[in-house]
Amino acid sequence: MYASELAELAEEEERRRKRAPWGVIALVLLTGLALIRNGSGEFDVGPPQPASAAAPDTRTTAAPDPVAAAPLSLPFSAADRIRIPAIQVDAPVMPVGLDANGWVAAPPPDDPNLAGWFTGAVSPGEKGTAVVVGHVDNQKGPAVFYGLGALKKGNQVAVTRQDGKTAVFEVYGVEVFSKSSFPGDRVYGSKGTPELRIITCGGGFSKQNGYDGNVVAFARLVAVT
Numbered sequence: 001m002y003a004s005e006l007a008e009l010a011e012e013e014e015r016r017r018k019r020a021p022w023g024v025i026a027l028v029l030l031t032g033l034a035l036i037r038n039g040s041g042e043f044d045v046g047p048p049q050p051a052s053a054a055a056p057d058t059r060t061t062a063a064p065d066p067v068a069a070a071p072l073s074l075p076f077s078a079a080d081r082i083r084i085p086a087i088q089v090d091a092p093v094m095p096v097g098l099d100a101n102g103w104v105a106a107p108p109p110d111d112p113n114l115a116g117w118f119t120g121a122v123s124p125g126e127k128g129t130a131v132v133v134g135h136v137d138n139q140k141g142p143a144v145f146y147g148l149g150a151l152k153k154g155n156q157v158a159v160t161r162q163d164g165k166t167a168v169f170e171v172y173g174v175e176v177f178s179k180s181s182f183p184g185d186r187v188y189g190s191k192g193t194p195e196l197r198i199i200t201c202g203g204g205f206s207k208q209n210g211y212d213g214n215v216v217a218f219a220r221l222v223a224v225t
Contacts, residue, residue: 047136047146047202050174050215071224073194074125077163079117082132082198086155087147093132093159095119109135112143121188124159125167125221128190129197132159136200136211145200149174149215157196157219169196169219176202176213187216194221 079093096116099105107116115134122128135143157169177183187197196219203213 047142047149047200047215050149050176050202071194071221073127073221074123074161074165074167074224075163076123076126077161077165078119079124079130079132079159080162081160082115083158083160084151084155084198086152087150089144089147091115091134091144093117096133106133106135109138109143112138112140115144122194123161124169124196125161125165125194125224127192127194129188129195130159131188131197131199133199136202136215145198145215148198148200148217149176149202151217156222157198157217158225159196166225167194167196167221168223168225170222171217171219173218174215175218176215178203178213180212182214187218191220195219196221 078095081091082093083090091113093115094107094117096105096107097119105116107114112135115132117124118131118133121131124130124132134145136146136148137143151171151174153172153174155171157171158166159169160166177187187199196217198217198219200215201211201213202215203211205211
């Protein structure tokens, strides 16, 4: 093995060791994402909501259907762009970490067409659960994930990575969860395969507390191009 290849492996291992333990990450996400409050919530028509928003959700998210020839996981590479044709999303992705208060940082709210990949978790296509967040709206109108609640099972999400590969995910569930009882283990826990969670605000809105829920799209890796 060449010295350059050994150096690359060492750098990737160092990145992995610097990542926070997943139990800590899940707790941070559970609390931090609950603090993302986007926009005014006062437009004539609010963002689409999953069917589960209409009644208390007593279901568990169905496991992904078996895939005979599921693609292998990819090595680490930062996310660069996300495309969701079903809801007309085509947006650049910036890395986001934790802010000064220890919460997951959202992308700048003044740019409505911008998503954030949480660098404390895996990159899209790696084994584990990658997390992409974005605003539902801002003071001027709908933002990048305004239509997230309208996704349906089978819709595809393509995440272009900085290594030139595109990880293609298939949605297998979309739900809205109350911020007061957000199921962190269910949303962020690894299933042992490459998965993706896309998260934005949703549910009811009040001027005092902002949105009272998070819309979450669950997806699994089905192809690499």
